[in-house]
Amino acid sequence: MNLQKLIKTLKIQNITGKTDVDIQDIVYNSKFARENTVFVALVGMSVDGHNYIQDAYDEGVRVFIVSKETDIKGCDITLITVEDTRDALANISDVFFCSPSKNITVIGITGTKGKTTVSNYIKQTLDNSGINCGVIGTNGIFFADKSIKTVNTTPESYEIQKYLRQMVDEDIKVLAMEVSSSGIMMKRVNYIDFDYAIFTNLTPDHIGEKEHPTFEHYVKCKSQLFSMSKYSIINQDDEKSDIMKENANEYMTYSIDKESDLKAEKIIFPSSISNIKTYFNVDNQEYIVNSFGKFGVYNALCVIAVCKKLGLSELQIKNGLSKAHVKGRLQILNIIKDTPIIIDYAHNEVSLGNILKTIKVLNPKRIITMFGSIGERAKHRRIELAEVSSKYSDIIIVTSDNPDKEDMKSIIDEIVSHISEDKLKNTYTYINREDAIKKAIEISQAGDIIVLAGKGHEEYQLINGVREHFSDEEQAVKWAKIIKNV
Numbered sequence: 001m002n003l004q005k006l007i008k009t010l011k012i013q014n015i016t017g018k019t020d021v022d023i024q025d026i027v028y029n030s031k032f033a034r035e036n037t038v039f040v041a042l043v044g045m046s047v048d049g050h051n052y053i054q055d056a057y058d059e060g061v062r063v064f065i066v067s068k069e070t071d072i073k074g075c076d077i078t079l080i081t082v083e084d085t086r087d088a089l090a091n092i093s094d095v096f097f098c099s100p101s102k103n104i105t106v107i108g109i110t111g112t113k114g115k116t117t118v119s120n121y122i123k124q125t126l127d128n129s130g131i132n133c134g135v136i137g138t139n140g141i142f143f144a145d146k147s148i149k150t151v152n153t154t155p156e157s158y159e160i161q162k163y164l165r166q167m168v169d170e171d172i173k174v175l176a177m178e179v180s181s182s183g184i185m186m187k188r189v190n191y192i193d194f195d196y197a198i199f200t201n202l203t204p205d206h207i208g209e210k211e212h213p214t215f216e217h218y219v220k221c222k223s224q225l226f227s228m229s230k231y232s233i234i235n236q237d238d239e240k241s242d243i244m245k246e247n248a249n250e251y252m253t254y255s256i257d258k259e260s261d262l263k264a265e266k267i268i269f270p271s272s273i274s275n276i277k278t279y280f281n282v283d284n285q286e287y288i289v290n291s292f293g294k295f296g297v298y299n300a301l302c303v304i305a306v307c308k309k310l311g312l313s314e315l316q317i318k319n320g321l322s323k324a325h326v327k328g329r330l331q332i333l334n335i336i337k338d339t340p341i342i343i344d345y346a347h348n349e350v351s352l353g354n355i356l357k358t359i360k361v362l363n364p365k366r367i368i369t370m371f372g373s374i375g376e377r378a379k380h381r382r383i384e385l386a387e388v389s390s391k392y393s394d395i396i397i398v399t400s401d402n403p404d405k406e407d408m409k410s411i412i413d414e415i416v417s418h419i420s421e422d423k424l425k426n427t428y429t430y431i432n433r434e435d436a437i438k439k440a441i442e443i444s445q446a447g448d449i450i451v452l453a454g455k456g457h458e459e460y461q462l463i464n465g466v467r468e469h470f471s472d473e474e475q476a477v478k479w480a481k482i483i484k485n486v
């Protein structure tokens with residue numbers, strides 16, 4: 001594409017050098033820099049992309065988009081200065097891939113919890129009715145027969161636009177995309193033409209270094225999605241629903257407790273862990289969701305609301321929803337007789353609390369909870385997870401969960417220091433997550449429920465910047481076979 005065309009809608013402060021040049025791709029990491037590309041210098045949380053302009057030049061790049069002064073000189077350079085390079089990256093990526101979001105129905109899902117579950121339920125329900133749907137989110141990017149791993153829940157704008165283009169070209173009709181607050185803050189979803197925005201819920205999370213400075217900032221970032229979208233679907237029961245409504249253009253609401261446009265009634269929660277189906281009615285129609293707790297119903301309501309808007313019949317929605325499952329979300333392994341193992345991505349207070357509270361109602365002999373907490377970020381979770389697990393578990397096993405460059409033992413010690421006095425005697429610690437899973441299985445007895453929390457679908461452990469292969473499911477199956485002879 002000609003550079004003049006690529007930057008035609010960019011808000012440019014200053015430009016030097018020639019613009020009548022051919023551009024074959026866009027890069028924002030010098031490691032991928034090559035001839036005939038534009039390098040966009042992003043100011044990151046760890047380093048500043050402007051420091052890599054020379055590296056990109058050495059690799060052959062001659063066109064740079066920057067927001068600061070740079071030392072780079074040369075008569076062959078085109079230097080475009082803008083106020084915000086993240087917004088510029090989103091802008092030119094949209095232009096480069098010919099605005100694909102205008103040719104596909106885009107559903108953005110935001111909220112502290114439920115994004116992955118709702119987006120995958122939507123995909124499975126639509127696919128089941130013959131409407132091709134793609135997903136972008138924590139578990140990866142999925143469309144047609146493609147499955148691409150993601151580092152971020154909401155990838156960089158360039159990647160979103162690139163995969164949107166591929167989806168449109170592959171005749172995908174709908175995209176269900178998780179929109180994280182960091183994604184909004186980092187302008188990764190700017191210039192996307194959202195048809196629907198779904199609000200699941202909001203509680204304090206992702207606050208701290210490298211994320212949001214305050215809860216208010218987190219709320220504000222989330223709420224921006226609703227002004228970007230044509231139509232919003234909002235959880236009426238959530239305390240923050242008013243802020244989302246204020247930002248919405250047109251909206252409808254869903255609920256369990258308050259009055260709303262789509263209210264779940266006659267809810268029957270599962271009475272046994274071996275069959276976790278929840279039944280409920282909406283407008284006198286019975287629906288089933290493979291989940292438990294109120295949150296399972298809230299997630300299902302999001303799916304019903306958006307699928308109705310997309311024109312699916314009640315029967316189509318019922319059929320699709322009743323079959324929907326998501327890897328690592330309330331995934332139950334019934335491999336040890338009378339001792340179910342639940343693998344769940346719960347890694348903050350709300351999600352772990354929800355699961356443990358719901359399990360408690362099923363009256364297990366004991367709840368054995370294994371978890372850790374991420375290194376370097378969201379440090380408040382260490383206190384919250386310790387407190388919530390102390391409240392509902394009989395036995396606690398604290399271990400590692402993506403420590404990255406932080407010392408694993410000190411994270412574990414910090415968690416343990418917040419476990420309640422009465423639960424300390426029933427608390428074990430293992431730096432190695434495999435040892436922790438082994439211990440949980442070793443001490444389990446018939447009637448217990450084991451909860452392996454935090455990693456869900458993840459197939460790695462992030463240690464010192466390296467993703468080493470690790471899967472809770474694989475380890476649980478392995479040690480159940482060895483210890484319990486299953």
Ligand SMILES: CC(=O)N[C@H]1[C@@H](OP(=O)(O)OP(=O)(O)OC[C@H]2O[C@@H](n3ccc(=O)[nH]c3=O)[C@H](O)[C@@H]2O)O[C@H](CO)[C@@H](O)[C@@H]1O[C@H](C)C(=O)N[C@@H](C)C(=O)N[C@H](CCC(=O)O)C(=O)O
Pocket residue numbers: 028029030031041042043044045046047048049050052151152153154155156180181182183206210211
């Ligand atoms: C803290 C943070 O947000 N970091 C994100 C950031 O990573 P980064 O550390 O590589 O950025 P950086 O190192 O400061 O680099 C700045 C710029 O220099 C460039 N660079 C860097 C090195 C080099 O040699 N050459 C070079 O050009 C980089 O490509 C980048 O453009 O940019 C990367 C690429 O876009 C992201 O993958 C990465 O997300 C990390 C993995 C992360 O943990 N992000 C979290 C906070 C996050 O975004 N989470 C949300 C979910 C949470 C929520 O619900 O809000 C998500 O959507 O995933």
Ligand SMILES: Nc1ncnc2c1ncn2[C@@H]1O[C@H](COP(=O)(O)OP(=O)(O)OP(=O)(O)O)[C@@H](O)[C@H]1O
Pocket residue numbers: 111112113114115116117118138153178200201295296298299328329330344345346347350351352354355456
């Ligand atoms: N609507 C909900 N409300 C509260 N908790 C939920 C909800 N839906 C799912 N959960 C719990 O939170 C965990 C994470 O769910 P899910 O991955 O769908 O949320 P998410 O918003 O994508 O999370 P994250 O931002 O951590 O990626 C689930 O495994 C479940 O324990």
